[in-house]
Amino acid sequence: MRVQLLPSTFDSQGHATSDQRLTCFLIDECVAVDAGSLALALTTEQRAAVRDIIVTHPHMDHIASLPIFIDDLFETLKNPVRVYATPEVIDLLERDSFNWNVYPRFSELKNEHGPVMEYVPIPTGQEFKVAHLTVTAVPVNHIVPTVGLIVTDGNSTVAFSSDTAETDEFWKVVNRAPRLSALLIEASFPNSMAKLAEVSRHFTPASLQRDLRKLTHNGLDILAVHIKPAYRQMVIDELNALNHPGLGVMESGRTYNW
Numbered sequence: 001m002r003v004q005l006l007p008s009t010f011d012s013q014g015h016a017t018s019d020q021r022l023t024c025f026l027i028d029e030c031v032a033v034d035a036g037s038l039a040l041a042l043t044t045e046q047r048a049a050v051r052d053i054i055v056t057h058p059h060m061d062h063i064a065s066l067p068i069f070i071d072d073l074f075e076t077l078k079n080p081v082r083v084y085a086t087p088e089v090i091d092l093l094e095r096d097s098f099n100w101n102v103y104p105r106f107s108e109l110k111n112e113h114g115p116v117m118e119y120v121p122i123p124t125g126q127e128f129k130v131a132h133l134t135v136t137a138v139p140v141n142h143i144v145p146t147v148g149l150i151v152t153d154g155n156s157t158v159a160f161s162s163d164t165a166e167t168d169e170f171w172k173v174v175n176r177a178p179r180l181s182a183l184l185i186e187a188s189f190p191n192s193m194a195k196l197a198e199v200s201r202h203f204t205p206a207s208l209q210r211d212l213r214k215l216t217h218n219g220l221d222i223l224a225v226h227i228k229p230a231y232r233q234m235v236i237d238e239l240n241a242l243n244h245p246g247l248g249v250m251e252s253g254r255t256y257n258w
Helices: 044-049 066-073 087-096 169-176 191-200 205-212 229-242
Strands: 002-005 025-027 031-033 052-054 081-085 117-121 127-130 133-139 147-152 157-160 180-186 221-225 247-249 255-257
Touching: 066 081, 081 087, 087 117, 133 169, 147 169, 180 205, 191 205, 191 229, 205 229, 221 229, 229 247
Parallel strands: 031 052, 052 081, 081 117, 157 180, 180 221, 221 247
Antiparallel strands: 002 025, 002 255, 025 031, 127 133, 133 147, 147 157
């Protein structure tokens, strides 16, 4: 499985920077997890291939460019963009984003080939298919309805925590997953901002360390994501100080192979 954290900012030469404000992962060049930077960072080839997007929750940094992605492709789409989300998240997307005020309700629109967008409601705790992948969504501990994901291509498995604080069911499902190759886990704030992290339901390095004790898999890559740009170096230093086996920071723009 190939996974890339799509960049959301670029330098004057067009190179990806580490200042990651928006969240979007690309799997095997064709399936996206969240859509924060989707419309900004895809190559022409990727833009032509991506038609399946899993939305873990409706916060703006995870959906910011989803409407723009569909808008850009509107006339050329021969098959609809499929947006996979729980029924609760679909309702919030329709209420707050695709509401004819912020953006058109693309689920109601067609081009000359047919519908341009369709929602695919997903269950929690049960496997479902997205393209060639098998996915399980698990509710996690965030301030809006949010799911973490366990994604497998049959050979390797990658777990995505999405935005969360201390949680339990996610770890139970992760621990049951065979051939777990990688865990992409959020670490948003430095330890000095533990109160804000608790209120907004995010991890600090210290609270992440406590929750990682629930993980029973060994020998996998554990990559921190969703680090707030203003505190990035502080969080990285605190993560490094944990000396947790396999723990590092995911680099935007780099393709990881598992």
